[in-house]
Structure formats: C-alpha cells, structure tokens
Amino acid sequence: MGYRGDLYNIFLIAHVITAVVAFGPLFVYPRLQRAGQTESVAGLHMRVVFPSLTALWVLGMGLAGLSDGLIKVADLWMTLSIVLWAGLMAVSWFLIRPALNGPGDERTKSMLSAGVGITHLGLVIGLYLMVFKPGFGG
Numbered sequence: 001m002g003y004r005g006d007l008y009n010i011f012l013i014a015h016v017i018t019a020v021v022a023f024g025p026l027f028v029y030p031r032l033q034r035a036g037q038t039e040s041v042a043g044l045h046m047r048v049v050f051p052s053l054t055a056l057w058v059l060g061m062g063l064a065g066l067s068d069g070l071i072k073v074a075d076l077w078m079t080l081s082i083v084l085w086a087g088l089m090a091v092s093w094f095l096i097r098p099a100l101n102g103p104g105d106e107r108t109k110s111m112l113s114a115g116v117g118i119t120h121l122g123l124v125i126g127l128y129l130m131v132f133k134p135g136f137g138g
Contacts, residue, residue: 002068011066015059022052023123026116029096033104033112042100050092057085076135081126088122091115 002008025044032041064071064078071078095115102108 002066003070005066008063008066011059011062015056015063018052018056018059019126022049022056023119025049026096026119029100029112029116033100033109038100038104042097045092045096045100050097053085053089053092057082060085075133077129077133080134081129084122084126084129088119088126091118091122 025048029041029045032038060081064073073079073082092115095111096119099108099111099115102111
C-alpha cells in the first residue's frame with residue numbers, strides 16, 4: 001500500500017497529469033491574447049490552471065506522505081520544489097491574473113509575457129528537481 005503501491009501510483013499519475021493541465025495552457029496564452037481572447041484566457045486561468053496548480057501541491061504532498069518515509073519535506077529537492085511552487089502561485093496570482101483581466105495595453109502585455117516566461121522557467125526547474133532530485137539520500 002505504501003511506496004510504489006497502487007495508491008502511490010495513482011497519486012503519481014494524477015500529479016503528472018495535473019502538471020500538464022497546470023502548465024500546458026500557459027504556452028498558448030500570448031497567442032490567444034494577441035487574438036483578442038483575453039476573457040476566455042482569464043476564465044481558463046482561474047477555472048483550470050490556478051486550481052490545477054493547487055492540486056499539484058496537494059498531490060505532491062500526498063506522494064511524500066505515501067512514500068513510507070522515503071521522501072521527506074526536508075530533502076533539498078522537496079524543499080526547493082515547495083518554494084518554487086509557492087513562487088509560481090504568486091506569479092500566477094499577482095502577475096498573470098491581473099494581466100489577463102487588464103485593459104490589454106502594453107503594460108498588461110508585458111506583465112503577461114513576464115509571468116508566462118517566469119512560469120516556463122519554473123517548469124523547467126521543477127522538472128529538473130523532480131527527475132534528478134538533488135540532495136536526495138534515498
């Protein structure tokens with residue numbers, strides 16, 4: 001039932017799918033904004049992306065809890081992942097969300113570009129942490 005058991009594997013698959021749902025739409029935001037679809041993008045962000053980012057954390061913590069003590073929050077890669085997740089939530093809430101709800105001027109376009117760029121960088125860093133697990137002693 002513990003590490004690599006059925007429930008752990010279900011959480012792992014859900015964690016990966018949630019990451020795809022959370023980060024996938026961000027790749028099309030700039031194009032949709034240029035096409036004048038800011039309202040639909042804003043709705044997508046608040047109804048799909050932001051909740052998926054929240055579920056990503058819940059599932060990640062669930063994976064740590066189901067790992068039979070193998071994965072600890074004190075592990076370097078886990079701590080860095082949590083800090084990164086918190087930063088990406090802040091970027092999503094304070095940079096991307098206002099840009100999507102803004103007037104569509106150059107400032108809001110810059111905010112969206114910066115937010116999406118930071119999020120993409122965070123995705124790459126997060127993938128590195130999840131795959132290579134620096135500081136992992138297990």
